[in-house]
Amino acid sequence: MHVLAIDTSNQPLTVAVLDDERVLATTTMTTHRKHAEYLMPIVEKLVKYAKLTPQDLDRVVISNGPGSYTGIRIATTVGKVLADTLNIDLVGISSLMALVLNVQKEHQLVVPLFDGRNNNLFTGLYRTSQNGPEVVIEDQHINFDKWLQKLDEFNEPIIFAGSDVDHFVDRLKSHFGTNFKSLTGIDNLPQAAKIGVYGEKQDPVSNINNFNPNYLRLTKAQADWQKLNPGRENESYVEKN
Amino acid sequence: MILSFESSCDETSVAVIKNGNKILSNVVATQIKSHQRFGGVVPEVASRHHIEEITICINDALQRANVTYDDLTTVAVTYGPGLVGALLIGVTAAKVVAWAHNLPLIPINHIAGHIYATNFVKPITFPAMALVVSGGHTELVWMPKEGKFEIIGETRDDAAGEAFDKIGRVLGINYPAGPTVDAMAQKGKDTFAFPRAMEADDNYDFSFSGLKSAFINTVHHADQIGKTLNKNDLAASFEAAVVDVLAEKSQSALEKYPVKEFILAGGVAANQGIRERLASVASKENVEFVKAPLKLCGDNAAMIGAAAAAMQHHQEAGKASLNADPGLEFEWAPNEN
Numbered sequence: 001m002h003v004l005a006i007d008t009s010n011q012p013l014t015v016a017v018l019d020d021e022r023v024l025a026t027t028t029m030t031t032h033r034k035h036a037e038y039l040m041p042i043v044e045k046l047v048k049y050a051k052l053t054p055q056d057l058d059r060v061v062i063s064n065g066p067g068s069y070t071g072i073r074i075a076t077t078v079g080k081v082l083a084d085t086l087n088i089d090l091v092g093i094s095s096l097m098a099l100v101l102n103v104q105k106e107h108q109l110v111v112p113l114f115d116g117r118n119n120n121l122f123t124g125l126y127r128t129s130q131n132g133p134e135v136v137i138e139d140q141h142i143n144f145d146k147w148l149q150k151l152d153e154f155n156e157p158i159i160f161a162g163s164d165v166d167h168f169v170d171r172l173k174s175h176f177g178t179n180f181k182s183l184t185g186i187d188n189l190p191q192a193a194k195i196g197v198y199g200e201k202q203d204p205v206s207n208i209n210n211f212n213p214n215y216l217r218l219t220k221a222q223a224d225w226q227k228l229n230p231g232r233e234n235e236s237y238v239e240k241n
Numbered sequence: 242m243i244l245s246f247e248s249s250c251d252e253t254s255v256a257v258i259k260n261g262n263k264i265l266s267n268v269v270a271t272q273i274k275s276h277q278r279f280g281g282v283v284p285e286v287a288s289r290h291h292i293e294e295i296t297i298c299i300n301d302a303l304q305r306a307n308v309t310y311d312d313l314t315t316v317a318v319t320y321g322p323g324l325v326g327a328l329l330i331g332v333t334a335a336k337v338v339a340w341a342h343n344l345p346l347i348p349i350n351h352i353a354g355h356i357y358a359t360n361f362v363k364p365i366t367f368p369a370m371a372l373v374v375s376g377g378h379t380e381l382v383w384m385p386k387e388g389k390f391e392i393i394g395e396t397r398d399d400a401a402g403e404a405f406d407k408i409g410r411v412l413g414i415n416y417p418a419g420p421t422v423d424a425m426a427q428k429g430k431d432t433f434a435f436p437r438a439m440e441a442d443d444n445y446d447f448s449f450s451g452l453k454s455a456f457i458n459t460v461h462h463a464d465q466i467g468k469t470l471n472k473n474d475l476a477a478s479f480e481a482a483v484v485d486v487l488a489e490k491s492q493s494a495l496e497k498y499p500v501k502e503f504i505l506a507g508g509v510a511a512n513q514g515i516r517e518r519l520a521s522v523a524s525k526e527n528v529e530f531v532k533a534p535l536k537l538c539g540d541n542a543a544m545i546g547a548a549a550a551a552m553q554h555h556q557e558a559g560k561a562s563l564n565a566d567p568g569l570e571f572e573w574a575p576n577e578n
């Protein structure tokens with residue numbers, strides 16, 4: 001199976017082309033945040049270097065959030081439109097879970113996190129297993145201190161994953177003591193090759209039209225409106241001619 | 242056969258255009274109802290809707306046109322000006338489709354798209370002048386030849402459509418207010434004599450902020466003294482002032498720049514008062530007057546396809562690195578004025 005895997009959820013951009021579990025070509029960049037400009041040239045090059053054409057692809061695997069709203073929209077648009085236009089499989093995985101794939105050890109609790117600003121996190125709790133990460137607490141947007149309270153019931157070592165762990169490292173260490181573990185260097189970056197290998201084994205989405213980024217947060221305008229108009233959020237607000 | 246994309250503001254649109262002037266399909270998914278909840282377009286909400294609609298629109302456009310990807314020769318897309326997050330969905334989708342099917346990609350300026358909506362009426366005769374009026378733009382564009390656009394005048398403050406929306410709010414009309422204000426204006430009379438910002442004759446820039454303030458002050462003053470004003474007359478007086486400014490500036494531009502054709506395009510070009518008045522300006526100046534078809538005044542991908550067909554030989558094909566350019570502009574005319 002020829003797989004194209006992409007993650008542009010945050011600052012890093014990572015793309016891989018695989019043939020089953022074999023990596024044919026991969027690139028990871030952390031120096032820019034110009035995903036809109038750089039992603040498609042990199043995809044084109046890697047597919048070419050892998051000696052494939054777009055028509056040879058069987059599946060596209062992307063991280064569809066949470067993360068930077070623009071970042072997750074770029075990967076999701078590429079994934080959704082490419083799968084639709086080539087009539088191939090689409091698999092979306094959590095951008096947070098993508099980091100858990102970097103933990104080798106089994107039966108290990110892992111908390112991937114992105115800084116959500118104003119003392120908030122995009123985060124979740126996973127346990128590694130032979131078949132890939134298992135969700136213990138769903139991905140969510142949550143206040144840092146509230147999140148610590150939730151994690152308190154797990155009295156065992158936790159690996160914190162992601163480049164943004166740095167922003168909270170002192171507070172995490174003082175809270176968890178020796179139970180605080182972290183990853184180093186490249187393991188804090190999403191790696192498209194691992195995302196692709198994992199995505200090959202997942203069920204593809206059944207309706208590509210309904211596949212969208214997982215923002216985990218409403219816009220302020222929508223949140224304010226919903227408070228004033230409870231129960232109306234599921235009405236249809238787009239009209240097609 | 243061109244597959245074209247437009248997503249610069251609050252409409253997701255995909256069209257299939259044959260020979261540059263035949264619309265096989267023109268799917269438009271409009272988010273107006275969504276943004277009405279907030280009183281105006283919220284950019285992040287717009288981007289979210291675009292990504293929700295994009296593949297639905299592509300498939301509908303192909304299906305309604307009864308074509309497959311094999312029938313296509315070119316992909317075209319609006320890459321600016323507009324909301325960056327909104328533009329990005331169309332640009333990314335177009336790049337993906339072009340790459341997947343090995344098709345050339347033509348990047349199109351949104352304003353050029355509005356102007357080329359008239360290609361569905363007749364091909365443009367050059368040199369031409371276009372007045373583009375919409376919620377985001379009020380521009381006089383001089384086109385000495387195919388593929389060449391120069392701005393000779395633009396708004397210094399609000400776009401015409403924006404001014405309609407703002408005074409509409411004062412009259413209690415929901416966004417977008419333009420069509421309702423226009424309908425009211427048809428029933429009223431210009432009794433308030435609002436100011437017209439004309440400035441010097443050799444300057445083709447527009448300004449609507451003074452007019453807007455005069456309108457708001459008039460309504461507030463009446464409220465304070467408990468007087469009820471005739472809303473249709475208010476609308477008619479406002480529209481008459483806007484139309485006067487557009488007509489006056491267009492006329493002096495047509496006098497300075499001799500052209501064969503005068504084009505009226507953009508969302509506000511659907512306004513009845515503006516259509517009628519600009520027609521008389523054109524006839525006075527002895528220039529052919531061509532209006533964008535009513536159905537193609539608002540944002541749509543068909544006009545982008547028409548522009549791409551006309552310009553594909555004048556423009557380099559876009560690359561995979563094509564990016565949205567929210568502030569994209571035509572060049573300014575060499576300083577003749």
Ligand SMILES: [Zn+2]
Nearest residue numbers: 375508539540
């Ligand atoms: Zn427009």
